[in-house]
Amino acid sequence: MNNAVRFLTRSTSIWSRNIRVWAKLAGPSLMGNFGEPLLYLLVLGYGLGQFVGEVQGLTYMAFLASGVLCTSAVNSASFEGMYSAYTRMDVQQTWMGMLSTPVGVGEVVFGEILWAATKSLISVCAILIVATILGLVADAWALFILPVAFLTGLCFASLALLVTSSAKSYDFFLYYTTLFITPMVLLSGVFFPIDTLPIGVQWLAKSLPLYHAISLVRPLMTGGEVSFVLPHLLVLITFGATAGILAAYRIKKRLIK
Amino acid sequence: MNAVDPQLPIVKSIDLCKTYAGIAVVNKLNLEIKEGSFCGILGPNGAGKTTTLRMFIGQCPIDSGELTIFGKAMPENASLVRESVGVVPQMDNLDPDFTVKENLHVYGRFFGIPSSELKERIHELLDFASLQDKADSKISELSGGMRRRLTLARALINKPKLLILDEPTTGLDPQARQAIWQKLRELKKQGITLIITTHYMEEAERLCDRVIVMDHGEVKADAPPKKLIRSEIESHVLEVHAADDRLLERVQQDESVARSEKSGDIHFFYGEKLKVALEVLEQSTHDDYLFRPANLEDVFIKLTGRDLRE
Numbered sequence: 001m002n003n004a005v006r007f008l009t010r011s012t013s014i015w016s017r018n019i020r021v022w023a024k025l026a027g028p029s030l031m032g033n034f035g036e037p038l039l040y041l042l043v044l045g046y047g048l049g050q051f052v053g054e055v056q057g058l059t060y061m062a063f064l065a066s067g068v069l070c071t072s073a074v075n076s077a078s079f080e081g082m083y084s085a086y087t088r089m090d091v092q093q094t095w096m097g098m099l100s101t102p103v104g105v106g107e108v109v110f111g112e113i114l115w116a117a118t119k120s121l122i123s124v125c126a127i128l129i130v131a132t133i134l135g136l137v138a139d140a141w142a143l144f145i146l147p148v149a150f151l152t153g154l155c156f157a158s159l160a161l162l163v164t165s166s167a168k169s170y171d172f173f174l175y176y177t178t179l180f181i182t183p184m185v186l187l188s189g190v191f192f193p194i195d196t197l198p199i200g201v202q203w204l205a206k207s208l209p210l211y212h213a214i215s216l217v218r219p220l221m222t223g224g225e226v227s228f229v230l231p232h233l234l235v236l237i238t239f240g241a242t243a244g245i246l247a248a249y250r251i252k253k254r255l256i257k
Numbered sequence: 258m259n260a261v262d263p264q265l266p267i268v269k270s271i272d273l274c275k276t277y278a279g280i281a282v283v284n285k286l287n288l289e290i291k292e293g294s295f296c297g298i299l300g301p302n303g304a305g306k307t308t309t310l311r312m313f314i315g316q317c318p319i320d321s322g323e324l325t326i327f328g329k330a331m332p333e334n335a336s337l338v339r340e341s342v343g344v345v346p347q348m349d350n351l352d353p354d355f356t357v358k359e360n361l362h363v364y365g366r367f368f369g370i371p372s373s374e375l376k377e378r379i380h381e382l383l384d385f386a387s388l389q390d391k392a393d394s395k396i397s398e399l400s401g402g403m404r405r406r407l408t409l410a411r412a413l414i415n416k417p418k419l420l421i422l423d424e425p426t427t428g429l430d431p432q433a434r435q436a437i438w439q440k441l442r443e444l445k446k447q448g449i450t451l452i453i454t455t456h457y458m459e460e461a462e463r464l465c466d467r468v469i470v471m472d473h474g475e476v477k478a479d480a481p482p483k484k485l486i487r488s489e490i491e492s493h494v495l496e497v498h499a500a501d502d503r504l505l506e507r508v509q510q511d512e513s514v515a516r517s518e519k520s521g522d523i524h525f526f527y528g529e530k531l532k533v534a535l536e537v538l539e540q541s542t543h544d545d546y547l548f549r550p551a552n553l554e555d556v557f558i559k560l561t562g563r564d565l566r567e
Contacts (some may be wrong), residue, residue: 013366020363021354059423093350099316100344101367101415102336 014111033126066218067190080116081160083175105252120153138223155240165250273322284474297465305474311467343412386410402433456551491527
């Protein structure tokens with residue numbers, strides 16, 4: 001068998017193990033996927049929208065929807081890549097069990113990244129449905145949001161697994177969420193356009209992947225013009241690939257010792 | 258994987274070494290394990306048993322030396338080798354999110370075994386592990402013995418040629434242990450090569466046709482258990498508990514006492530007959546003593562000492 005095919009087949013067996021577990025608890029998980037963004041959209045969109053009025057020619061709720069969607073992709077993949085992956089790596093020793101079969105560390109890590117991105121995709125689908133019902137989606141171009149969301153999921157899953165590779169306990173993840181994820185979400189144009197921010201902060205936001213995901217998703221959702229597609233995609237791919245390779249390397253060091 | 262050349266040892270290591278933080282955990286290990294043998298590795302905690310087994314399956318890098326499994330160099334061929342190896346780890350890592358049956362299914366998929374084939378295989382394995390009634394139970398509902406049997410069944414999903422078991426019966430009650438022993442004997446009959454580590458000497462004595470005693474990463478002895486007892490130690494042991502010094506002195510005067518040791522308030526006298534020593538004890542008022550044939554545990558203590566390990 002071709003090496004690449006074998007790698008993918010084995011990674012997929014990790015992915016399908018995880019989706020099997022998810023399927024058992026799909027009910028509460030999906031409720032979270034639908035419920036939380038719906039609350040954010042309705043409460044913030046409606047409540048704040050009264051004061052804000054239009055933003056970049058959009059109702060505030062329409063502006064916010066794409067931000068909430070991307071944030072959800074980030075959070076789903078990050079949670080899965082940190083808390084859930086750590087449980088399987090350390091607490092349950094599930095990965096060690098996998099590593100007694102022909103599966104290797106790289107395949108485990110890639111399978112986990114694929115799965116975490118799939119969770120992003122699931123939650124983004126839920127939000128897209130909610131947004132469509134609320135009349136916040138302009139046209140069928142919005143379907144292209146799905147591959148962008150999946151890529152965003154891959155990127156943040158890789159980053160999360162890189163964090164997990166150094167984790168000694170669940171508490172460790174608070175550093176990453178508090179020092180990285182939360183500031184990034186606040187500054188990347190989820191709640192307001194970043195051009196009101198000082199120029200230095202704008203550059204900081206542009207150096208992080210979430211801004212680029214939003215820059216692609218917002219026009220796709222609201223019928224705007226999508227520009228700089230390739231640079232935006234490249235930022236997401238570069239972050240994801242670098243973090244993914246580093247994560248696999250570090251997790252191998254940690255487990256095979 | 259292709260059939261293994263019967264001439265080729267299943268495991269062969271030459272000067273295998275592993276060091277952690279400057280301490281040699283495995284030190285120049287030279288081993289050859291033939292197909293179909295049931296090999297026990299004994300040793301105190303920290304002797305290097307688990308590290309050795311982990312190297313066998315590519316879960317631990319090799320610092321120096323050579324290791325081949327089925328004639329394939331490790332760790333380069335780890336993935337290929339693991340296709341034909343079953344592993345029962347020291348710590349349970351069954352998947353708590355799944356039922357008994359699902360555990361076997363998901364694990365089988367990691368080997369790339371098609372679902373259609375797995376169905377029949379799982380049926381056989383549940384039978385083998387006497388877990389038919391528990392097929393749809395959650396892992397948390399299983400007893401310790403059932404979990405171990407399931408872990409054993411899981412390790413057999415790929416029809417391995419070599420089965421590696423790291424302390425498979427630790428923490429089990431006698432019934433559960435004997436059930437595992439029975440399964441392992443069945444596997445041996447099927448021609449599977451088995452390597453087991455254990456702290457239970459009678460387990461090694463009963464199951465293994467070869468016992469390797471390890472300490473500080475080195476092989477201290479390597480022979481069939483009966484032969485080990487014959488060659489490494491005197492035939493009998495007299496244990497005298499909490500006796501006064503004058504009595505002990507008289508026991509010691511028996512010329513057939515080849516060796517004696519003290520551990521806490523127990524004195525051990527090793528020898529062939531120990532006739533005089535026994536007479537001394539019989540005539541005394543002291544009745545807290547035990548005269549018995551030497552066993553593998555005595556060999557183990559002789560080779561690795563009485564000091565406590567971590």
